[in-house]
Amino acid sequence: xxxxxxxxxxxxxxxxxxxxxxxxxxxxxxxxxxxxxxxxxxxxxxxxxxxxxxxxxxxxxxxxxxxxxxxxxxxxxxxxxxxxxxxxxxxxxxxxxxxxxxxxxxxxxxxxxxxxxxxxxxxxxxxxxxxxxxxxxxxxxxxxxxxxxxxxxxxxxxxxxx
Numbered sequence: 001x002x003x004x005x006x007x008x009x010x011x012x013x014x015x016x017x018x019x020x021x022x023x024x025x026x027x028x029x030x031x032x033x034x035x036x037x038x039x040x041x042x043x044x045x046x047x048x049x050x051x052x053x054x055x056x057x058x059x060x061x062x063x064x065x066x067x068x069x070x071x072x073x074x075x076x077x078x079x080x081x082x083x084x085x086x087x088x089x090x091x092x093x094x095x096x097x098x099x100x101x102x103x104x105x106x107x108x109x110x111x112x113x114x115x116x117x118x119x120x121x122x123x124x125x126x127x128x129x130x131x132x133x134x135x136x137x138x139x140x141x142x143x144x145x146x147x148x149x150x151x152x153x154x155x156x157x158x159x160x161x162x
Contacts, residue, residue, distance in 0.1 A: 001029040001059065002051075005036035006069055007044050008083045014044035025055040028098075032062035033090065036069040037083040039076065039108070044083040051088075056095030062123050063090060065116075065139070067108040080110035089117040097125050102132035102149055105139035116141030122148045 002021055007014050026032050033051045037044070056062045065085060070076035085107065102123035107113035116139060125132040136152035143151035 001026055001031035001034055003031060003034040003036060004046060004049065005034070007037040007046065008040050008042040008081055009038045011042050013042075014083070016046045016049075018048045020050045021052070021054070022050075023053045025057070026059050027057040028059070030060045031064060032056050032059040033093070034061065034064045034066065035085060035088065036066045037081045037085075037108075038070065039068045039078055039081050041079045041082045041110070046083060046085045047087050049088045050091070051093065052091040054093045056093070056097065056123060058096055058098045058127075060098045061104060062095065062097050063093065063103045063121070065105045065107060065113055067113075068106055081108035082111055083108070084111045085113045087115040088113070089119070090121055091117075091119045093120075094122040096127065096129060097123050097132050100125050100133050101135050103134040103152075105136045105153070107138035109138055112138035112140060114140045116153055118143040118147050118151050118153070120145040120147070122146060124148070
């Protein structure tokens with residue numbers, strides 16, 4: 001898959017800006033379109049990432065923002081990521097997820113994700129394209145056009161939509 005990260009593991013301030021990913025097919029990967037940062041208070045920014053015209057085939061985590069990244073889940077930090085993720089768009093993304101949760105925005109309580117845009121996203125679960133799910137925590141944004149699974153982007157602390 002395509003990953004931006006691991007951000008915020010060290011105290012140095014990082015900035016990732018103006019990234020475009022277009023016309024990609026991902027098949028059988030663990031992650032599809034991923035942005036990840038550690039749950040540490042270190043500062044940084046991800047701003048202006050555009051994913052468009054993407055086809056997913058049997059991808060375990062098609063769309064994922066993980067601000068609680070911790071490989072191996074051993075001695076994981078719990079401070080809340082200090083990386084600000086803003087202005088990320090997903091346009092014309094379609095295909096299948098290998099897991100029930102096709103869209104996961106697990107953002108920091110101290111620096112919530114903002115400005116997320118989903119436009120014409122269609123992701124089904126499994127080869128039969130059953131209904132997939134979305135998960136959002138501390139994720140704010142808007143959805144346009146057909147978005148499946150339905151967008152859970154909101155101003156709520158945590159919302160799970162099935």
